[in-house]
Amino acid sequence: MSERRRTHFGDTELPEDLQHVLRRARRLEWVTLAFLATAIALLYLVMGSSQAMKAAWLEDMLSLIPPIAFLVGARFAQVRPDRRYPFGRHRSVAVGHLLAGAALVTMGLFLVYDSGSALVKAEHPPIGTMRILGWTVWAGWPMVAVLAYTLVVPVILGRLKLPLAEQLHDKVLYADADMNKADWMTAAGAIVGVLGIGVGLWWLDGVMALLISASILRDGFGNITSAVAGLMDRTAQTVDMTEEHPLVRQVQDYLDSRPWIDRHHTRVRDMGHVFHVEVRFVPAGGRVDLARIDQTVEDLRAMDWKLDDITVAPVRSLREGETQTAR
């Protein structure tokens, strides 16, 4: 009930500076949603028969999903673990991610078919004129103007969001920022398509629409791959999915360097924002002081805010094959 409620991801309390980052990320996603609403409305107002423009418009509609997934996911992830969800609701991030990916792939496939068949049937897109404030202008010009508006803003938003995604270790936010950054190509492609129609190259529009559809498909598959990897408990990775998260190695090195640990088996999984760490170890000499285990948990926790839910369990021996995942 306090005025400034401390933000949690499940039971994990966010450090002061990251609470700030999270608030900023939320604000930016609201700005993104507001921008998209204007872009979608404006594009709808000027939209003619350009296939490329239709693809760009649908892409902007789909771009609504990741910010919503982030806002909803981050909210759900805050709920403390309870009897029904004893591990917390961190996976809501991956669920949002998966839904976003599925929507992108579906729409991408539809657009490939739609623009491909228009191209095959050699449909010449008609773009006539528009009345604006008493002037009759070729309707392609307002289209280009609106597309130019949708070209600039997302690039800026994407660049602002990217570092926040890395700090929060939020893959939906990262995917969203990454898509925003690449969004200028969609708008530029649609502009080329509309101008193509203008100079009489009717096929240029269809070709650009195909390229935009392909980029939507690629985004979709990227999102699905990343979400599925998370849901399959792949070892924790950096937010851009290019390499193993450095914390995994750090945790192992720490445990390797404890003289009272003979052998250990350590698994780190990414729950979305936070990691679960499970350590099973064989104590040297067959005995261990409870204080040491306690200290280990505290030391691992101190490494990073993401390391919070940590289980360190002494065992008599590691099962055959259990150590194979260590390397």
Add this chain to the structure above:
Amino acid sequence: MTSLTSRRRSVSAVLAAALLGGCGIQIPTDPDGTLEEIRASGELHVGVSPHPPFTTLPPSEGQPPGGSEVELVSAFAETVGAEPVWVVGGEEALVKQLEKGEIQLLVGGLTEKSPWSTKVALTRPYVTTPEDGEQVKHVIAAVPGENALLSELERYLDGEGGR
């Protein structure tokens, strides 16, 4: 530095001018050059599907059809220096001819809700009339994708508009 930027700027200005005007490229341009062909041949081929009072059948063999849209298109033909050549027929058959570019315009009391809107190009509504208590917006059909022709016609209708 300054001279370099200004030179670059003037180069791009020249390029843009060459692209837009110098090479005679007009925006919009007809992919198949229909408007130029109409101007060069002096003939505007117009499909007429009877739909009084917008279009009516010719009173007798060899005479032109009548109706408000026939008059409208005749006047438009004059502005592009062409004589209308009338092709009277059923709507569906004329739409097929229009798709192939065998005729260049089609009149017949078409409305903006016409099911042909995905097959051919429709102008913006040029007049609204009450029909069965509903406001109906009337349009003229043109060869799909010939945007210079479509724009020229719409500009003409804007001038005539407000009726």
